[in-house]
Amino acid sequence: MSQIFDVAVIGAGPAGMAAAFYCGTRGLKPLIIDVLASCGGQCSTLYPEKMIYDIAAQPKCTGLGLVEQLQEQLYQIKHETSFNTSIKSLERKDNIWNLTTDDKETILAKVVIIAVGKGAFEPRKLGVPGEELKGVFYTVKKLDVFKNKKVLIVGGGDSAMDWSLSLKNSASSLTQIHRSDSYRAHGGSIEQVKEASKLGELEMLPFYEIKEIRGLDGEVREVTIFSNKTKEERILAVDNIIISAGFLTNLGEIKNWGLETEGNKIMVDPHKGYQTNLDGIYAIGDIAHYEGKVELIITSFGEAATSAFYAYKTIHGDIKGAAWCAKLPAGAK
Numbered sequence: 574m575s576q577i578f579d580v581a582v583i584g585a586g587p588a589g590m591a592a593a594f595y596c597g598t599r600g601l602k603p604l605i606i607d608v609l610a611s612c613g614g615q616c617s618t619l620y621p622e623k624m625i626y627d628i629a630a631q632p633k634c635t636g637l638g639l640v641e642q643l644q645e646q647l648y649q650i651k652h653e654t655s656f657n658t659s660i661k662s663l664e665r666k667d668n669i670w671n672l673t674t675d676d677k678e679t680i681l682a683k684v685v686i687i688a689v690g691k692g693a694f695e696p697r698k699l700g701v702p703g704e705e706l707k708g709v710f711y712t713v714k715k716l717d718v719f720k721n722k723k724v725l726i727v728g729g730g731d732s733a734m735d736w737s738l739s740l741k742n743s744a745s746s747l748t749q750i751h752r753s754d755s756y757r758a759h760g761g762s763i764e765q766v767k768e769a770s771k772l773g774e775l776e777m778l779p780f781y782e783i784k785e786i787r788g789l790d791g792e793v794r795e796v797t798i799f800s801n802k803t804k805e806e807r808i809l810a811v812d813n814i815i816i817s818a819g820f821l822t823n824l825g826e827i828k829n830w831g832l833e834t835e836g837n838k839i840m841v842d843p844h845k846g847y848q849t850n851l852d853g854i855y856a857i858g859d860i861a862h863y864e865g866k867v868e869l870i871i872t873s874f875g876e877a878a879t880s881a882f883y884a885y886k887t888i889h890g891d892i893k894g895a896a897w898c899a900k901l902p903a904g905a906k
Contacts (some may be wrong), residue, residue, distance in 0.1 A: 578604040578653070580884050581672055581682035583660055586614020588858030588873035589688035590643040595881030596686075597650025601888070604680065605654045606672075612647075612654075613640040614690050619712045623735050627759070627869055639870075655680070661826050663854075670853060684884040687849075687856040688877070692827060692837055694820040699727070703786030708793030710815045713739075719813055721745045725796060727783060728817030729753070734762035736815055737775060747775040748809060750798055754779035781807075786814065827860075838862035846883025847876050853887055855880040 582593045585607035593603040609618065616636035623636050634642070659675040663685065672680040696711035698704055713719070713736050724744040726733050729751035735758075737749045749766065756763045770777035784797040784806065793814060799806045822837045833840045833850040841847040841861045848855050857876035859868060866872070 575681075577669060577681040577683065578602055579682070579888060580604070580684045580686060580881075581606060581670065581680055582686045582688060583607075583672075584614065584688035584690060584858070584860075585609065585612040585654070585656070586688060586690050586858065587616060587639060587643055587870050588690070588877055589614070589686070590640075590647050591874045591877035592686045592688055592857060592880055593652050594643075594647050594650055595878045596884055597647075597652055599881055599885045601881070601885060603650075603652045604682065605652060606658050606660060606680070607654075607656055608659045610656050612644055613637070615694075616640050619714075620732070621714055622716045622739070623713065623732065624739055625870065626761070628871055659826070663830055665851075665853070668853075683853065683888050685854045686877075686880050686884065687827070687839065687854065687860060688858045688873070689827070690859045691820060691822040692824045692860055694822045696816070697818040697821050699783060699816060699818060701783050701785060703788060703793070703796075704816075706786055706788040706793045707791050708788070708811075708813045709786065710813060711817070713815060716740065716743065719744050719815075722812040723810055724748070724813045724815065725750065725798075725809060725811045726815045726817065727751070728815075728819075729756040729758065730817060730819065731758045731762065733815075733817040734758040734766050736817065737766050737777075738762065738769070741769050741774045748778065748811075749775060750778045750781035750783070752780065752782050752801060783814075832856075835862060846886075847880050848883065855883065 579601035580596045580603040582589045582603050582605045585605050590612055593605050596603040617640045621637035624633050626633050660672050661675055662673045664671045670682050670685050716739055719740050720743045722744055723746045726737055726749040741747050769775050780800050780802045781798045782801055784799045786796045788794050795808055795810050797806055797808050824837055839849055839856040839860050841849055841856050841863050843863045847857050847861055857880050858873040
């Protein structure tokens with residue numbers, strides 16, 4: 574690409590789409606880059622039917638529903654996309670960032686906003702016998718797959734709780750186990766699952782883990798679970814097991830870009846629009862870290878708006894003349 578974009582947004586998940594939109598509202602032309610074939614990131618590839626409850630002004634929506642609304646909003650501004658594209662390296666020349674793709678093409682941009690979620694990831698496996706059998710899932714893409722099925726859900730985070738609440742009325746039986754009674758999910762979701770357990774809509778078993786999964790003709794048929802407190806074992810007849818133990822993540826090529834990192838996170842300065850240690854490169858969403866960060870989608874939207882503000886300021890030196898602001902009624906701020 575020979576043209577120079579104002580902003581290259583790497584990542585087309587919710588944070589990236591929001592960043593591109595806010596850049597557009599300030600009269601900047603963004604290019605959205607993603608390794609996937611379309612917008613959505615993890616929301617559309619891993620959790621399309623998972624319910625999301627913590628978006629302001631939206632009591633609830635699915636991951637795919639959120640992506641569709643963000644896309645509709647994105648259509649209001651001028652932007653371009655480059656899907657199925659992986660950025661291998663970046664280098665600054667004459668105040669322009671040169672992004673080299675896996676096809677050895679060069680993308681030019683004045684500012685870069687990195688919004689790649691958790692980076693490269695793969696599901697965390699339990700390492701128990703039988704985990705390779707058909708019927709073991711690590712994410713839920715279609716709820717109908719589990720309709721009228723005997724389902725076991727493993728985990729104590731938001732995904733485990735959300736899937737329990739989503740499937741309790743459609744699965745023929747539902748059991749949720751977790752290795753402790755300390756859950757990582759939002760308090761409201763935990764209480765809803767506990768209440769559903771009291772009502773007999775599902776069975777909630779803290780301090781239980783999987784010992785072995787057994788099958789017939791390569792498909793899951795039953796599972797042995799055990800209490801890590803009493804050592805009691807139980808055998809459950811199951812059709813499907815959903816393991817929600819999180820994901821193993823890594824920065825991939827990003828670790829070679831000269832950015833300051835800590836673990837699998839990019840360190841940013843929230844007082845400078847979430848700028849990294851490199852001038853003109855910002856990071857937002859799950860990939861970005863700073864002291865006191867709250868990891869929610871709604872947090873990434875605020876980071877997206879702020880990084881767009883600073884992107885404009887980086888390019889133009891001030892914040893005057895933003896195209897969207899100029900359309901507001903007289904007296905509006």
